[in-house]
Amino acid sequence: xxxxxxxxxxxxxxxxxxxxxxxxxxxxxxxxxxxxxxxxxxxxxxxxxxxxxxxxxxxxxxxxxxxxxxxxxxxxxxxxxxxxxxxxxxxxxxxxxxxxxxxxxxxxxxxxxxxxxxxxxxxxxxxxxxxxxxxxxxxxxxxxxxxxxxxxxxxxxxxxxxxxxxxxxxxxxxxxxxxxxxxxxxxxxxxxxxxxxxxxxxxxxxxxxxxxxxxxxxxxxxxxxxxxxxxxxxxxxxxxxxxxxxxxxxxxxxxxxxxxxxxxxxxxxxxxxxxxxxxxxxxxxxxxxxxxxxxxxxxxxxxxxxxxxxxxxxxxxxxxxxxxxxxxxxxx
Numbered sequence: 001x002x003x004x005x006x007x008x009x010x011x012x013x014x015x016x017x018x019x020x021x022x023x024x025x026x027x028x029x030x031x032x033x034x035x036x037x038x039x040x041x042x043x044x045x046x047x048x049x050x051x052x053x054x055x056x057x058x059x060x061x062x063x064x065x066x067x068x069x070x071x072x073x074x075x076x077x078x079x080x081x082x083x084x085x086x087x088x089x090x091x092x093x094x095x096x097x098x099x100x101x102x103x104x105x106x107x108x109x110x111x112x113x114x115x116x117x118x119x120x121x122x123x124x125x126x127x128x129x130x131x132x133x134x135x136x137x138x139x140x141x142x143x144x145x146x147x148x149x150x151x152x153x154x155x156x157x158x159x160x161x162x163x164x165x166x167x168x169x170x171x172x173x174x175x176x177x178x179x180x181x182x183x184x185x186x187x188x189x190x191x192x193x194x195x196x197x198x199x200x201x202x203x204x205x206x207x208x209x210x211x212x213x214x215x216x217x218x219x220x221x222x223x224x225x226x227x228x229x230x231x232x233x234x235x236x237x238x239x240x241x242x243x244x245x246x247x248x249x250x251x252x253x254x255x256x257x258x259x260x261x262x263x264x265x266x267x268x269x270x271x272x273x274x275x276x277x278x279x280x281x282x283x284x285x286x287x288x289x290x291x292x293x294x295x296x297x298x299x300x301x302x303x304x305x306x307x308x309x310x311x312x313x314x315x316x317x318x319x320x321x322x323x324x325x326x327x328x329x330x331x332x
Contacts, residue, residue: 035095035273039070042098042263045084047077050196051216051297052261055129056100058293062284063277080104080170080331082115089117091266095273099123099264103172106317110324111170111331120317124269125310126278128262128302129285130294133234134172134212135244136180137227142209148231148250151210155186162209163189165202170331172259173199173212175320176233178327183252203227214259215240215298233257240298257319262302262309278306 040063044056056073063071076084081104091097099105105123109115117123138151142162145151155162166173169192177190191208193199196217203211204226215238221227231247232238233255247255263281265274284290285303294301304312 033272035276036067036069038096039072040067040096040098040277042071042073042100043084043088044073044075044100045077045081046075048075051130051299052100052102054297055261055290055293055299058290059129059281059284062287062290063280066280066283080108080111080168082108082112085119085123086116088264088266089122093266093268093270095265095269095277097266098126098277100129100261101264102259102261103316103320104170105264106313107170107320107324110321111329113330120314122267123264124267124274125306125313126263126265126274127282127285127306127309128260128304128312129281130299130302131258131260132214132216132299133232133238133258134176135215135218135229135233135241136176136210136212136231136247137203137218137229138210139203139206139208140226140228141206145230146228147245148247148252151230152184152186155184155188155209159187160189162186163191163207165191165193165199165208165211167196167199168192168194169329170324172257172320174329175323175327176212176255176257177210178329179255179323180252182326183254219298231255257316258300260302260312262304262313275306 042056042060044053046052053075060071060073076087081101085099085101085105088097088099106119109119138145143151143154145154164177166177168174174190174192177188180186181188188210191202193202199211200213200217200221202208204221218229222229229241229244231250232241232244234246235256237244237246282303285301291301
């Protein structure tokens, strides 16, 4: 399922101009035209099995077929994506090492005291492969609220009682919980978990009252009666849950954001190579079997034009840096 145009426009704040990149030393124009002539590595800085890994593997197979060269996935998890991203930042700028990562790439410099790369200067954004807003879901045994205003009122009336789960400190879910506390005057305690599975289990069991989660994680449990989605962090209602209003509709503006996953490569990679691999990734993401898998996972298809993806990445770098700074959150 494609993004409605209005949702794209709401996220993309401005267009980034990507100028022509000079060929790096030792790489001739003939070599650039001959790209690729050997194996391409896609670094996924997360453990195998998640949506980023799964969709990356499907794209890798499409690229292997279209480019007539092996395209392989290497999982390099660790330190909120820093381990894998650093490999790509320091790789030769020749298009043979690609990175698949989410918005953590632009958040880590604010979350950590020291990061071994510049998330803007050391990478070239290519395109996104999928994205998803987040839903604020609540445990129905913890609250009978059916709207954001009801939920906020209940949390305020029961101080030091409610908590919210996230997939880890520094995640969008953790930051949005902080933001909700700040704008609504609530005092929910953040409880970080290691991944989406433990997070949703904590929500289902009532260990926590609420969580900001993607619908791929949430959808299997909505019919159980144990959880209720109160709001979605998109500019317009999601086609996955047309009955769930946005935060803005309910009087809580400023929560419009998507969790995205996209392709990057090393800075100073020649423009012809950047454009060729971007074109091939874009074609792959639009293939019917990949679109069907994204729909199955309740994820929105990517393939955003390169300049718009770069603009979104840069806007998120500024946005999340400010939110993280305001939260005082720091990771070791």
